[in-house]
Amino acid sequence: MYERTWTVRFSDTDPFGIAHYPRIVDAIHETSDMFMEAIGWPFWEISQEYGFGLPLVEMNFEFENPVEAGDDVTIELTPTLGNRSVKFEYVARCGGKVAFSGYEQRVCARTGGEGAIELPEDLREAMDAYTDD
Amino acid sequence: MYERTWTVRFSDTDPFGIAHYPRIVDAIHETSDMFMEAIGWPFWEISQEYGFGLPLVEMNFEFENPVEAGDDVTIELTPTLGNRSVKFEYVARCGGKVAFSGYEQRVCARTGGEGAIELPEDLREAMDAYTDD
Amino acid sequence: MYERTWTVRFSDTDPFGIAHYPRIVDAIHETSDMFMEAIGWPFWEISQEYGFGLPLVEMNFEFENPVEAGDDVTIELTPTLGNRSVKFEYVARCGGKVAFSGYEQRVCARTGGEGAIELPEDLREAMDAYTDD
Amino acid sequence: MYERTWTVRFSDTDPFGIAHYPRIVDAIHETSDMFMEAIGWPFWEISQEYGFGLPLVEMNFEFENPVEAGDDVTIELTPTLGNRSVKFEYVARCGGKVAFSGYEQRVCARTGGEGAIELPEDLREAMDAYTDD
Numbered sequence: 001m002y003e004r005t006w007t008v009r010f011s012d013t014d015p016f017g018i019a020h021y022p023r024i025v026d027a028i029h030e031t032s033d034m035f036m037e038a039i040g041w042p043f044w045e046i047s048q049e050y051g052f053g054l055p056l057v058e059m060n061f062e063f064e065n066p067v068e069a070g071d072d073v074t075i076e077l078t079p080t081l082g083n084r085s086v087k088f089e090y091v092a093r094c095g096g097k098v099a100f101s102g103y104e105q106r107v108c109a110r111t112g113g114e115g116a117i118e119l120p121e122d123l124r125e126a127m128d129a130y131t132d133d
Numbered sequence: 134m135y136e137r138t139w140t141v142r143f144s145d146t147d148p149f150g151i152a153h154y155p156r157i158v159d160a161i162h163e164t165s166d167m168f169m170e171a172i173g174w175p176f177w178e179i180s181q182e183y184g185f186g187l188p189l190v191e192m193n194f195e196f197e198n199p200v201e202a203g204d205d206v207t208i209e210l211t212p213t214l215g216n217r218s219v220k221f222e223y224v225a226r227c228g229g230k231v232a233f234s235g236y237e238q239r240v241c242a243r244t245g246g247e248g249a250i251e252l253p254e255d256l257r258e259a260m261d262a263y264t265d266d
Numbered sequence: 267m268y269e270r271t272w273t274v275r276f277s278d279t280d281p282f283g284i285a286h287y288p289r290i291v292d293a294i295h296e297t298s299d300m301f302m303e304a305i306g307w308p309f310w311e312i313s314q315e316y317g318f319g320l321p322l323v324e325m326n327f328e329f330e331n332p333v334e335a336g337d338d339v340t341i342e343l344t345p346t347l348g349n350r351s352v353k354f355e356y357v358a359r360c361g362g363k364v365a366f367s368g369y370e371q372r373v374c375a376r377t378g379g380e381g382a383i384e385l386p387e388d389l390r391e392a393m394d395a396y397t398d399d
Numbered sequence: 400m401y402e403r404t405w406t407v408r409f410s411d412t413d414p415f416g417i418a419h420y421p422r423i424v425d426a427i428h429e430t431s432d433m434f435m436e437a438i439g440w441p442f443w444e445i446s447q448e449y450g451f452g453l454p455l456v457e458m459n460f461e462f463e464n465p466v467e468a469g470d471d472v473t474i475e476l477t478p479t480l481g482n483r484s485v486k487f488e489y490v491a492r493c494g495g496k497v498a499f500s501g502y503e504q505r506v507c508a509r510t511g512g513e514g515a516i517e518l519p520e521d522l523r524e525a526m527d528a529y530t531d532d
Contacts, residue, residue, distance in 0.1 A: 007433075007436075009428075009429055009432045010280070010281075010432055010441070010442035010443045011280070011286045011287075011288055011425075011428050011429070011432060013280060013281055013443070014276070014277070014279060014280070014281070015177075015180070015276075015279055015280070015281060015282075015283045015335075016180075016186075016244070016245075016281075017281045017443075020162075020277045021158075021162060021189050021192070021277075022155065022158050022159050022162050022277055025154075025155050025158045026155050026410075029153075029154060029155050029408075029410050030408055030410070033408045033409055033410060034406075037406075037469070042409070042468070042469055043409035043468070044148075044409045044412070044416075044467070044468035044469050045469070047148070047149075053149075055196070055199075056154050056196055057195060057196055057197075058193075058194065058195045058196070059154070059192070059193070059194050059196075060191075060192070060193040060194075061191065061192050061193075062190060062191045063188070063189055063190055063191070063192075064190075066188075068443070069281075069441070069442070069443035070436070070441055070443050070444070111149070112149075140300075140303075142295075142296055142299045142300075143299050143308070143309035143310045143413070143414075144292075144295050144296070144299060144413070144419045144420075144421055146310070146413060146414055147409070147410070147412060147413070147414070148409075148412055148413070148414060148415075148416045148468075149414075150310075150414045153410045154410075155410055159277075162275075162277050163275055163277070166275045166276050166277060167273075167275075170273075170336070175276070175335070175336055176275075176276035176335070177276045177279070177283075177334070177335035177336050178336070201310070202308070202309070202310035202414075203303070203308055203310050203311070281443075281446070282446075282452075282510070282511070286428075287424075287428060287455050287458070288421070288424050288425050288428050291420075291421050291424045292421050295419075295420060295421050310414075313414070313415075319415075321462070321465075322420050322462055323461060323462055323463075324459075324460065324461045324462070325420070325458070325459070325460050325462075326457075326458070326459040326460075327457065327458050327459075328456060328457045329454070329455055329456055329457070329458075330456075332454075377415070378415075
């Protein structure tokens with residue numbers, strides 16, 4: 001799996017001192033962006049150079065424990081490969097507890113086009129290094 | 134149900150001219166905030182005046198059709214009342230099509246406290262005017 | 267001048283219950299977007315249909331009084347027209363006091379091109395209705 | 400001075416592939432937060448533990464060159480100390496060019512109180528290591 005640390009900032013926090021949900025979602029999306037960059041297929045290149053994208057079709061997250069400014073939150077991302085889609089599963093931990101977890105379901109689609117296409121073989125291989133098995 | 138119109142702004146859009154997902158999530162959360170204000174129980178008052186909150190425990194959204202800058206997106210919110218929780222269901226439409234839909238599951242919890250409490254009767258009545266039945 | 271009301275949301279606020287600065291900046295930018303739409307030259311159309319944009323080259327804001335969740339903040343925008351540029355001046359008031367004020371300096375530039383061009387005559391006329399004199 | 404690298408993400412970018420201004424402002428504010436943490440006086444601690452804050456009273460930024468998704472932008476922060484205030488000056492560079500620069504003027508104020516107070520001596524010393532002289 002892929003892992004990064006998100007430090008919650010003062011500007012992410014609410015009147016109770018805990019992170020606003022939309023700011024947590026920002027951190028999740030940033031994690032997917034960092035992962036794609038780490039495997040050599042950044043979001044900003046795949047459409048321009050390869051003519052496809054991985055648009056989000058579903059997101060599902062559970063928020064189990066709040067996080068506060070200054071918390072270092074470890075966010076893990078594990079991809080599960082389909083033929084024409086990929087699921088990014090996330091688990092975020094802080095202080096030994098799960099803070100939030102869930103998944104993004106993404107499809108592989110030709111830029112500006114209709115319908116899903118198969119994940120390119122090179123991309124499958126790049127992601128495979130981070131899958132669960 | 135409750136309904137508001139969200140106009141997608143230039144600053145919400147990506148290199149393909151469609152709204153970024155985190156900006157859509159911002160619009161969804163803004164809708165819950167507007168709803169609570171509309172029924173007379175704004176998020177910013179319930180903790181200060183009544184000592185409880187409605188923290189999010191789960192969110193699940195499907196993105197069916199992209200939206201573009203200038204689009205007027207109608208976002209409907211329908212609450213479903215539990216004893217100690219409330220579900221906000223959303224359907225967003227644009228140009229006759231569903232753009233995105235899903236729900237937020239929220240629990241009723243005493244501010245700073247442990248465990249869920251029953252929804253106050255007055256709040257139930259205020260929300261009841263917007264439920265499905 | 268152009269005027270809109272911004273309602274500060276719970277999700278905009280910090281541990282002191284006042285709006286985070288970046289969320290105020292979001293509201294300012296949203297106001298420029300709403301103004302351009304109101305005069306019939308939305309940001310999302312001018313580049314596609316007329317081949318130019320109004321990129322920001324400077325912003326300067328003073329924050330005089332904090333705003334809280336639930337506050338209805340009146341934001342005024344007054345354009346001042348140059349030959350190849352336009353300045354948007356803002357004054358935001360809440361409860362009879364100035365909350366924040368400042369300006370955005372924007373240049374008129376051909377999309378993807380180099381250097382500034384003159385503001386189109388039709389756009390000047392559309393903005394003229396909102397200038398100070 | 401203090402320095403950090405901001406990687407522009409896909410979700411920061413607009414239809415021209417360059418970062419939206421509000422997202423640049425997010426990165427600037429994040430930099431001030433990282434700086435305060437680096438010197439041992441994080442924003443989230445100073446009010447709780449020392450009873451003061453550094454609210455923003457003015458911001459002034461110039462945008463000289465656009466930045467794109469994937470760009471590694473070096474953001475430098477240099478504090479200039481006043482008696483009851485501090486100015487954070489920023490220069491952001493990418494690919495050998497200045498992308499944006501400017502400053503935030505902040506005052507030292509007792510939490511919830513009126514008027515400015517002197518910067519605590521320990522904080523002055525912590526910042527001094529990063530000043531220009």
